[in-house]
Amino acid sequence: MPPLSRAENRAEQTRAILDRARAQLAEVGPAALSVRQIAREVGLVSSAVYRYFPSRDELLTALIVEAYEELADAVEEAEAGVRRRTALDKRFLAVAHAIRGWALAHPHQYALLYGSPVPGYVAPDTTVNSAGRISGAFLRLAQESEVAGDEHAPALPVGTAEHRALGGIRPALETPVSDQRTVRWLMAWSTVFGHVSLELFGHMHRGILDYDAHFKQVTGQLVADLGLRPARG
Amino acid sequence: MPPLSRAENRAEQTRAILDRARAQLAEVGPAALSVRQIAREVGLVSSAVYRYFPSRDELLTALIVEAYEELADAVEEAEAGVRRRTALDKRFLAVAHAIRGWALAHPHQYALLYGSPVPGYVAPDTTVNSAGRISGAFLRLAQESEVAGDEHAPALPVGTAEHRALGGIRPALETPVSDQRTVRWLMAWSTVFGHVSLELFGHMHRGILDYDAHFKQVTGQLVADLGLRPARG
DNA sequence: CCAAAAGCAAGAGCACCGCTCTCGTTTTGT
DNA sequence: ACAAAACGAGAGCGGTGCTCTTGCTTTTGG
Known part of the structure; x- marks a missing residue:
């Protein structure tokens, strides 16, 4: 086989590092994630990893973004699975249970997203977008519920x-x-x-x-x- | 002054270590808490600290217990401040705002209690008791609300x-x-x-x-x- | 009372960590 | 063809948690 071009090699190494990092995150949690250990598992010396991620925190950030995307995928997929002609109550339940299900299946990732923020870490804009997909699912349902005229439980004046x-x-909000x-x-x-967090x-x-x-x-x-009606009125 | 007895010295050193550890926790958070740094600040060599706390995790556990006690104190104090002849709604609000207020004032401690659990850490029984004081405040109010016959919002059958x-x-529950x-x-x-966590x-x-x-x-x-009535019926 | 026991602080040392720098080598773009 | 850029390896710095040994001091038991 022909030798990998530099770009190909770079993409592959980056992916390999991320794969091992994700696996290590799932196993030992974010605090024990070690650049040197990842380097060993991917067949590199530790300093070489820094050619791909400038610091451990940047690597963790990449994992956070990945996790957000995964959770958002799970949420949107769950909602899409019951979307057509399905009432809002079932869609809300699908979203809620997708969140909890993903959290139980990926506890360390969930903790990374919704637990204590990593010390030196400040959310870059890329994570904000990913995070928006989660809350976006709630907001979308809220808007549809509003247009449907659902009567939620009595609420205090605002x-x-x-x-x-x-x-x-x-x-x-669009609506x-x-x-x-x-x-x-x-x-x-x-x-x-x-x-979910308390549990x-x-x-x-x-x-x-x-x-x-x-x-x-x-x-x-x-x-x-929320006044989500099982049938459509 | 007379030289400290062994027991006195031990108590004082333990307290000094805990004091510095608490300060460091508040400053840099649990992940960056360093036994060596604490030892330096308290005027000891690092290995000497291990005479008082067998491991960093044990030290963190002690801080967790302390934090639970602090939060529980804050909650109970806030509730006691409005207890006599005060309706349940005000007492509930006092509890809720005490929790949030304490969390905002001690973010790292709150994260230690309600954020991601520390990797190797499993809650010892001592923390369970402390944690019970927090939920106990809620349960106490719930019981009083039940005996008062408060009519909470409609609830699904159980x-x-x-x-x-x-x-x-x-x-x-006693009641x-x-x-x-x-x-x-x-x-x-x-x-x-x-x-509070999301915020x-x-x-x-x-x-x-x-x-x-x-x-x-x-x-x-x-x-x-919850149907907490402002006046007493 | 005095020796044995136990507690204590210090220091050296181990294995690990994140990260930087240098040094050959290889690939790239011009 | 050649300079520039990218790359991997290695050494090394300062830091970590923790252990072990070595002396010293306080407490304890006969």
Whole structure:
């Protein structure tokens, strides 16, 4: 076979490093991820890795972006699987369970995304976009629920302070959503991720005996509170 | 002054190490906490520290316990500050805002408790007790709300699976609480910690423009959903 | 009371880490 | 054809957690 061109080799090495890094992340977690160990596994000396990633943090950032994309893929795929002619309640449940399912299947990656931020790390713009795909799934459903005229559970009036606080959300909406409904959806967002984090990080230990059942109950309640109707009206 | 007895010296050194460790934790976070650096600051050689804490993880565990106690103190103090003749809604708000306030004031400690678990770390029983004080505050309010007969927002029926899943909660209750109310309170718990974690770990960046206002709105909505009445009936 | 035991601090040392720099070699673009 | 750029290897720096040995001091038991 012909020798690899420099560009090909670079692409392949980069991928190999990322593959091993992802595997190591899944095994030992982000804190124990070692550039030297990755170099060994990929057949390089440690300093050579720095030709591809300028620092351990940059490598971790790449893994964070990857993880966001994976989670976003899982979420969108789950929603797409039930999209056509499916009511919003089922789509919301699909999204929520996709998030939890992915988190349980990839605990270290989830912790990397939603656990304590890595010390020296500040989110680059690339991760912001990826992260937007997750919240985007919620926002899309919220908008559709608004146009469908779903009647969510009674919500407190929204004062001017909170109205202003929500100012960062509105630009992301193509269809306007009432402040009250926005608050309810943000709460659902917090509840889902709060539940998953508390479960995954061990804070429900000895309290909840059946995580699956309880999450089902919680998401069901969220569907009710959001006023997502099972049939289409 | 008389020379310190061995026991006195040991207690003092242990405290000095913990003090410096806590300070370092607050400054650089748990991942960058260094036994050698602590030893330097406390005027010891690194190996001497191991006479007091057998490993870095044990030292971190001690800090976790301390942090739990601190948070629990803050929560109970906040609740006690408004306890007498105060309605449940204000007490719940006091608890929720105490949690968030403490988290904002001690972000690294909060991350240590509710962020990604430290890799090699498994919670010893001592931390379980401390953690129980936090959830205990919620459970106490839930019980009082039950005996007060508060009417929470409509809740889905609880099937046998979820009833069994809640089996770990009931033993911790002195006064029985209905399954539906228990679910609502667990959801409030997830929402509060979910919100704080999402806020603190940067996931609301560019979305929510005023965290204080939004948290106020969310906790107010939780009060309503839990049916906590402002006046006493 | 005094020797044995136990506790303590220090230092050297091991294996690892992230990262930098230099030095030949190979590929690239002109 | 040749200079420039990219690359891999190796040595090395300063740091880490942790262990072990060596002396010294305090406590303890006969």
